[in-house]
Amino acid sequence: MSSDPSSTIESVLQESRIFTPAKEVADKARIRSLAEYQEMVDAAMSDPDRFWGDAARKELHWFEPFQSVLDWTNPPFAKWFEGGKTNLSFNCLDRHLENGRADKEALIWEGEPGDVKRFTYRQLHEQVCLAANALKSLGIRKGDMVALYMPMVPEAAIAMLACARIGAPHSVVFGGFSAEALRDRLIDGEAKAVITADGGFRKDKTVPLKNAVDKALENDACPTVTSVLVVRRIKEPVAMKTGRDHWWHELISEQSKDCPAEVMNSEDRLFVLYTSGSTGKPKGVVHTTAGYNLWAHLTFKWIFDIREEDIYWCTADVGWITGHSYIVYGPLSNGATTVMYEGAPRASNPGAFWELIQKHKISIFYTAPTAIRAFMKMGRTVPDQHDMSSLRLLGTVGEPINPEAWMWYRDVIGGGSCPVVDTWWQTETGGVMISPLPGATPTKPGSATLPLPGIEADVVDTKGRSVDPDEGGYLVIRRPWPGMMRTIHGNPKRFRESYWEYLRPSSKEHIYFAGDGARRDKEGYFWVMGRVDDVINVSGHRLGTMEIESALVSHPAVSEAAVVGRKDELKGEGIVAFVTLEIGRAQTDDLVHELISHVGTEIGAIARPDEIRISEALPKTRSGKIMRRILRALASGDEVSGDTSTLEDRSVLDKLRS
């Protein structure tokens, strides 16, 4: 563990504002008071099997009922709803055709150049069946991994649902990752097929996605990949390799509309999603069918308190877990109308979000603190020019939100009347874990408030003992929950070590360690402080410092590299790299630029360092460990405090300072 969470807390807000849910909001809500919330918490704690079992029977469709709720006999490997047979695509589509939602809009898609597409549940079902049959025609079968490397087009959601329909686990790779990063994920996941597009629109440019796929597959680097399915989006010419590459629209046009959902076991793999950890390469987080479906469904229903007439919009990308759980699966499983936006706000169109809210009469809006801070900086003139009276609920996710941004969001975007739900969770947790419920939980700006029913969250010391109120510690979850990750693809040992053995409880307890520091106040409210491991959070994107270091060291000029985060007003954290060069390499501005762009090529633009500092040596202990604490202080321009007596060569510090 690289930093002590208690040290990050000093400056934290003695926040005392409290916003109690308005009576009009509470009256209409599913969960209307803290007392009702508490009843659910108590029910889940006293008889979890009954609580989760009842929820699973009530909220999901089962081809065959499950025999047991939780099997925790071999921790940390959980099995939920064993014996049950279900299908996520059926739960998101087919069951709504029978319950009166066939002609309700399921998906409203807004393209970057302004084109719009709408799909009712019936139409979405049909598209998913066609795509599922197209995958089958390529020889994809239950259990085969299918990678998606796509822009934010409807086909991305359709492809995910098509994979789920035939039982082929998907692995969505964010379209902003480079060909190299894609290749690593294709190899690790042993993908059989890749679904991509000729390209995507990003801000005012296009990105050549198909070219990146070609590069990733060059020289037979990923021998398991036998087919590539290409959606036509930007309509620029791309090379198509005969026998391997197929146009989505052509292949779809040859398919039947009939594709019954595969009957899946509860614990069959649903998807793998790669995320960054503190050591080594990104890890493939594995989620399975029934537990994930239930958690995405329930959390979406509780937190957004969804109603039939809602138009819901989450601004994430499907390449991240937020896109999986809260653009696609959570909303559709609930029969809601979900909006998907291909673009991102950009300098040339700063009002893009507000325009969309006005145009589609969005009632629930879910975005990231980094976006809110960027808008806040631009002032309220632009949002004030839009009619956003359709909004009734606002959410944030991805990183801690500072109280000023929270207040601005509530006042300027929500007109002072929309509850704000700050939702804490992770790729690993499948769905939200700590969040207010809009009709029940009084909110405090900057706090994710209270754990959801059934989630036993705590703040502990290194031995897993609860710390006192207002003391900093490690954020943990003490019991299994349905949406928890099941393992790391191909590496159960790493799963056990990173999440379940990091803290050393004195008893035989299995405590899930999230990697975040937090404090809990006297009312039990959680204040998440950010990562305490070597993961940095840049604009809500999670990156491992090790990955960036490996990318730097793969450049011939670099001998050693150490990467740290630095507080950034807009992005949350910025990336600073300390680098030593190979003998004979000169330190020039050109080289610095080259190194920055090299990281872009190796990982993707989101990982490009904000600053590279070249120095003669890095501060190390006598045993050769880089002292990151010192580098973090130097990167932020802070005094280097604490013990430096273990430094092998103290002159390094003076050189770095100068």
Ligand code: WTA
């Ligand atoms: C951070 C994104 C504070 C946290 C859903 C976590 C947050 C990491 C919040 C997971 C929040 C997410 N308040 N921090 N509301 N939400 N985080 O896997 O550090 O991309 O561990 O999942 O984001 O990032 P991931």
